[in-house]
Amino acid sequence: MFYSLERSISRAVSQYLLRQFEVEIPVVAEQPKQTSFGEVALPVAFQLARQLKKAPKAIAEQLATDLSGQIEGVAALEVANGYLNVRFDRGWYARQILTGHDQDTQEFSTAKTIVEHTNINPNKAAHIGHLRNAILGDTFVRMMKAMGTRVEVQNYIDNTGVQVADVVAAFHFLEKKSAAEVLELTRQPRFDYLCWDLYAKISQLEDGKQWRAETLHEIEAGVGPLSDMGHVVADAIVECHLNTMLRLGIEYDVLPRESEILHLKFWSNCFEQLKEKKAIYLETEGKNKGCWVMPGSAFRENAGEEDSKVIVRSNGIVTYVGKDIAYQLWKFGLLGKDFYYRESRTYPSGHRCYVSQSTPEGAEPVQFGAGSSVYNVIDSRQSYLQDVVAAGLRALGYNEQADRSIHFSYEMVALSPRTCTELGIELSEEDAARAYVEVSGRKGLGVKADDLIDTLTERARAEVDSRHAEKPEASRAIVAHQIAVCALRYFMLKFTRTTVIAFDLQEALSFTGETGPYVQYAAVRASKILGKIAERGETMPDFRAVLSREVFARVLENEDLWQLLLDISRLDVVLRSAVQSGEPASLAKYAYQLAQAFSRFYADFRVLDETDEARRTVLLWMTKYFAAQLEKTLATLGIPVPEYM
Template identity: 45%
Template sequence: MWSSVKSELTRRLADRIRNLYEVDHDPVVEIPPRRDLGDIAFPAALHLARVVKRNPRQIATEILEGLELPPEVRSVEIAGAGYLNAFLQRSAGAAHLLAESAVAPSAAGSKTVIEHTNINPNKAAHIGHLRNSVLGDILAKTLRELGHTVEVQNYIDDTGVQVADVVVGFLDIQGLDAAAVAAIPEPFDYYCWDLYSQVGRWFEEDPERLTLRRSTLHELESGSGPRADIGRLVARRIVARHLKTMARLDISYDLLTHESDILGLDFFRQAFDRLVASGAIHLENSGKNEGCWVMPLAESEEFAGLEDPDKVIVRSDGTVTYVGKDIAYQLWKFGLLGRDFEYRYWDEQELWQTTTTDGVAKHPSFGGAHDVINVIDIRQSYLQKIVRAGLEALGHPEAAERSVHFAYEMVALSTDTARQLGYIDDDADPDEEGKSLEMSGRKGVGVKADDLMDQLIAKAREEIESRDRELAADQLTQLARDIAVAALRFFMVKASTHRIIAFDFSEALSFEGESGPYLQYALVRAENIRRKLAASGLETEVAPEIARQLPEELWSDDLWDLVLCAAQIGDTLEKAGSTLELSLIARHALDLAQKFNALYHRHPMLHEENEDLRRVRLVATRVFSKALMDLARILGIPTPDRM
């Protein structure tokens, strides 16, 4: 009803304006700041003042005169400088929201591939990775809600430099063989976290040692030899850990795609031949890129001003850069490569993954997307542009157009947190005061995702226990987890994508104010009211037909404001989906919860004698719960009924 009444009013207004002034005007829709001003505002008269050369209020009067109102609209008034403000039928509007969801799938079901997480399989996941995974997961849920078919892929860079470095650590520093690496106890990803930063220092001590990285990288790419064996082992063990970490946050995937399979199945060779044939890349015969296959970017406006106008796709030693492999992968995602992976099911992890040779005959169909969204931090914008340029060069401008880079800013550590963890000395340079510290897997600087989860769960448990909730042990465990998940996911999604998050322990561990638990608490209260109503033998539900008949004047502005806020969640999801600004969903959820919590103290239900008034309040509460449950589901925030 919300969107239909908006568009109907807009249409009638546009008609009226055309008849009156013979101009085509597309009326802007706004929401007035207060309910006493109205529910939908049209500043059309203000915009027309210049064209029509008349006082806005006068124009508004002329438009309003003879404007036929849709049945959902009670009245339209002129306000302020010349706003046309519509007031909706409140009982009817609320009844409508009781009967139907405020979210209507709009997409036609076309397939979207979302790539997210993509953590290098050589160390534990840290909170920066969590931002990626949480955003990717919420994006997938949002698009599904809007009617898209979504396939989530987690790309495993198991043949890259980062894995190579850990292999060097095991083999050349620690002198371990594959069996010994396999025998290292869990948490294996924590072990590698330390080893990886150790390798970095080891290389710095003697740059000659970098030849070991090079030869390891070669072996990883060819897939045979002791270094390749250890590489595979490391990648598999780490990925298993990452999946477990993500599962704690209810994040899962449809498919793991391995870079090694892109190489093993000659995906890159396929793409390479086409890149050469199309002239998109050429072999450099001189200069600093001598012996490399490069993609010239100088002519493209998008890449203007680069220090080096060429991007290396194949290194002089014959190995392929990440971008090269990613072009092949991107082609496959669109079904444009002309070949497919083999697939097998990873039983322990319960998900499909690509493979090179031992695939099974029966598997779901993967790839072949209409749209592709890559969730990757903003620092990789340059590389993502090159991937798009590659698609374009290969004659797929439409695929390039539908390749979206969902870029988000980094997670850094706040000064306080960095100091707590010992990354900054207490007597550090005063100039550094107040500056956040960038995390670095290479340097071993960061907060591990599992550590944060553990702390959140412990804190939640403490909070619950302090309240004497009389829960069984397993209920307490479950609830502590639910609250921790809510806190963490909300923390990651409430920030705008273009903002750097300065991660601060005290802020992340707060369950008050703008937090996930705040949302849960509002829902718990709403549910609790219904339990109490039931216990008193009162009705806990109002049928839409009854709600429609409730006296209009019982709707106070504040109660109606909550309903109107709930009516708009569909708009927010649409906007979040189209702009990739998922924080809008979090903000809207907060807005709902804040409004409800405020009403909660002003409009008691149990002790209200007037049956109709009680019903109006119950309707508002039900509409609120439904809307916030919808948003919580999309945000991946669990909704316990007690806490």
């Protein structure tokens, strides 16, 4: 609601300036330094001072005089230090919220935004680092959808890469397994855990490099027993990953696979375009002799020859970044080619997820890609490769698309030493003294995502059991899972993307402080207050019928209540800012502030015991609004609200 009125005020001032002075400038709204100055401050007089050759104070005073009483929802316009300060009409504002007139903040568009996230190599179980990627991506998708943006969620599957080749080589050369025998193993629980151990094992062997090269060649060719085994391994691991992510409420629209990029000649098409535009060249000497390379000057300032990036190796194998350029062209609908698709799964929500395939047999008539903007959720260590991909688009003349190709980067996830100890990870004295401990998949040091979720759920269950032993076991299990999901997602989201996270089990699950369960508990408590109305045999008032603008105005003369209402109603402003900055941490921070605001409200106002009928009704309505806004904020963060805690 706050953004709606703020936008109306800016629009009214802009129209006045155009009418009165024939000046067309953007009118920016700011938050005053002190609440006593009102709800919005407009620095527009400073913008106009030089142009109108008047002092800012004089301009602001003219604006206040001429616009007084002209803007709906505004009670007063005041001048302070050259600023035009705006005071909302409190009764009007609350009534607008009550009647649902604050729902116009969504700006629906036919343009489609593509968000690619998760993208785990299908060679072993997902780990804690993958969870940050998936949770950030999923939350950003939820934020944009809450703003009315049309979003397509992609999870790219690198099923022909070196990591898959490592595991296939381990099964073939170490375990002496056939593709049929590996297929049998996929039917066992925790197949992804088995592959985790094999990957760590072969990564330590000197022969592993030779075995990998042989395996990778056959997988990329798409023929032979090792290629068959590669499909078995990758397909099974993808299912494991999808199941893991679903535990956190994460779903996808489409799973484009690297094998189809090769088999459907996506890369061949892209390769010809790059050669035609002279974006790459064949190196004839030096260490890159026989390779097709992109000059470093295309993506780095002051780059030399040594900065050139190999796109196709001398043996004819295209590098990861080459395939990614082709994939990025497809995302923008610039390749002139498309995948065929079949259904991968239907989620419990009813949402269908599709996977690419290379032939039309059994394909469904669905289309993906051709987005107007693309966000690639990839860790910050891949910034260089993302620059190369964008340079590839520019070299082909697609400058606008390169500008709308956004690297949604983030830093790594480590573990606190305390959490390592709790999870049974042995640490050296040196590591135990560190602020955080880095994990490594190749070394087998890390926390599997499912293990982490299981541990969080078990600890949450112990807390739920101690508080609500009388509740049915199935109900307690659901609540424990909801708390675990909340603890994990909130911890991953509360830090800015540029911050290295040291995940700590105890901190994540705490019911006090800036944690998910604290915010979750505020939402549960708000609903509990409302539930007591029925327990007392009362019925909830008809708020629309009894809460008039005048009643609201009288009750909201209380400054504390008014400031609380403003806090609750700022979700639209925070959400818009979080989307524009690409920073889900802003929304997580707001959720915590909202929970703190409710705690103040709960402590300062005895809602059910209030004797003034009008005031009690307003307090009940505010409690309901608190609950709704908390639930809406948490839902956008991907966090469920339990029945009890």
